[in-house]
Amino acid sequence: MVRLDWRVVEGAAGLLGCEDREAVLGDLVEAGEGAWRGLLDVLGLVVRRQAELWRSWRPWVAALGVALPFSFLLMGFSVSVSLGYRQVTLHGGWLGLAGRAVLLVVLAWASGFVVGSVSRRTLWVSVVATFSPCLFCLARFRIASLSRGCLLLFVLPAVLGVWWGLRGRTVGAGVGLMLALGASMGMGLWGGWWVNWFLVWPVWYLVVLGGGDEKAYPRG
Amino acid sequence: MLGEFEYVLLTAAAGLGDKAYGAAMREEIEATTGRKCSLGALYTTIDRLEAKGLVTTWMSDATPQRGGRAKRMVRVTAKGIEEAKEFYDAVMRVSRGASWVVGKTGRA
Numbered sequence: 001m002v003r004l005d006w007r008v009v010e011g012a013a014g015l016l017g018c019e020d021r022e023a024v025l026g027d028l029v030e031a032g033e034g035a036w037r038g039l040l041d042v043l044g045l046v047v048r049r050q051a052e053l054w055r056s057w058r059p060w061v062a063a064l065g066v067a068l069p070f071s072f073l074l075m076g077f078s079v080s081v082s083l084g085y086r087q088v089t090l091h092g093g094w095l096g097l098a099g100r101a102v103l104l105v106v107l108a109w110a111s112g113f114v115v116g117s118v119s120r121r122t123l124w125v126s127v128v129a130t131f132s133p134c135l136f137c138l139a140r141f142r143i144a145s146l147s148r149g150c151l152l153l154f155v156l157p158a159v160l161g162v163w164w165g166l167r168g169r170t171v172g173a174g175v176g177l178m179l180a181l182g183a184s185m186g187m188g189l190w191g192g193w194w195v196n197w198f199l200v201w202p203v204w205y206l207v208v209l210g211g212g213d214e215k216a217y218p219r220g
Numbered sequence: 221m222l223g224e225f226e227y228v229l230l231t232a233a234a235g236l237g238d239k240a241y242g243a244a245m246r247e248e249i250e251a252t253t254g255r256k257c258s259l260g261a262l263y264t265t266i267d268r269l270e271a272k273g274l275v276t277t278w279m280s281d282a283t284p285q286r287g288g289r290a291k292r293m294v295r296v297t298a299k300g301i302e303e304a305k306e307f308y309d310a311v312m313r314v315s316r317g318a319s320w321v322v323g324k325t326g327r328a
Contacts, residue, residue, distance in 0.1 A: 019279055019292065024259055026282075026289025027243035044260030052264070 005035035012042045017121075020045065053122050062119030066202070067129040070111045073199055074154035075137055077104050080192055082150035083143075096190060103186040106179055108154035110202035112161025117209075123166070130158075173210035180204045222307045226274075228253060229265050230304045233275060233294045241280070241291040242266075266294060274300030 009028070013021045024045060028038040053059055081100050088097045119126040134152065141148045171179070180203045187200055222230070232248040233240040242262060249257045269275045280291040296304070315321050 019290075020263065022279065022282075022290045023242050023292035024263070026286035026291060027241075027246070027259060029287040029289065030243045030285060031247070041259040044258050045263055046260075048260045048264045 003035070006038070009035055009038045009042055012039060012046065015046045016042070016049065020049070050122070053120075058118045058120065059122035059125060062115050062122065063126045063129040066111060066118070067115050067126040068133065070199065071130045071133040072137075073196060074104070074108055074111065074158070075134065075151045076193070077107070077196060077199070078153035079143070079146065079150055081153060082146050086145060099186055100190040103183060103190060104154060105157045106183050106186075106203065107199045108157040109161040109164075110179070110183075110206055111199065112158035112163075113165040114161075114202040114205055115158075116162035116165025117168070118165075120166075123162070170209045171206055173207060176203075176207040176210040180207045221310070222303055225261065225265055226269060227304060227307045229262070229269065230274065230296055230300055234296045234301065234304065238295075240294040240296075243291075245294065263292075266292070269300065272299075273297060274303055 010025065013025050016024065024042060028041065033041070077100075081097070081104050084093075084097045084100055088094055115126045115130075116123065134155075137151055138148050141151060143150075170176075180200075183200050183203045187197055191197060228249055229245065232245045232252070236244055236248060242259065246257045246259065246262055249255075249262075266275065266277060270277055274297055276295050276297060278293055280293050282288045282290045
């Protein structure tokens with residue numbers, strides 16, 4: 001039976017990649033190390049591995065360039081779709097609302113895709129960078145006619161995009177181009193605030209990936 | 221040029237030959253240098269040496285004495301041997317005349 005302190009060491013080793021975990025835990029068992037030194041060894045390697053990852057541009061772009069700012073923009077877009085729904089129930093205009101809703105789904109999915117494919121093993125930082133603004137805005141949400149959940153309409157498609165990106169998938173160049181052109185046209189029609197145009201570039205990133213060499217695709 | 225710890229690690233791996241892997245190399249390094257060697261430093265240095273083409277690594281089969289875990293085996297490449305020799309020669313050259321070298325007297 002594995003002792004509790006070794007379970008802690010094994011739990012910490014879960015932060016390592018598969019081969020690192022296998023080699024390090026085996027080394028500790030073979031050397032007959034105590035759990036305390038074993039834990040220090042494992043955590044030391046975890047910290048070094050994370051530090052190495054942050055020497056690349058990828059986690060910085062994913063967390064600070066996409067996850068954090070896009071979280072604010074997508075929350076704003078989610079609220080505008082929700083307000084649109086309120087107006088449509090009174091004055092009609094379902095087509096425009098449907099267009100905005102589809103646009104939100106595509107933009108959120110593409111943003112999630114970029115975060116998933118670029119951040120890789122630093123995804124947890126991008127997740128924190130996404131949800132910190134959400135918590136901030138949820139705490140200050142003051143629109144009486146809408147529920148707070150309206151802020152988070154983008155979350156589900158974004159999570160699906162992250163999952164897609166982490167699995168190293170992409171879409172074909174043709175599909176990507178259609179999505180990108182559709183999203184750009186949709187942004188022209190229903191985008192609202194000009195800053196929302198920044199939300200379109202992840203969709204064009206899909207086009208670039210889809211048109212590139214499969215082997216050039218960034219993997220974790 | 222190699223760093224000091226990179227040289228130590230290459231020398232340990234070369235000395236162990238076909239039995240060079242994490243735990244054995246750490247034991248060798250601690251025994252010969254008298255200093256503690258963390259697995260974090262060991263494995264990140266192995267990765268760096270592998271990226272430079274100075275060692276190759278692969279995962280061996282799991283063994284019972286390691287709790288059914290595999291070893292990460294290390295082999296020094298021809299380029300690694302060449303770099304280690306260059307480092308050794310440089311240290312030997314720069315040490316000539318130093319007071320701590322056996323048979324020499326210091327200038328200070």
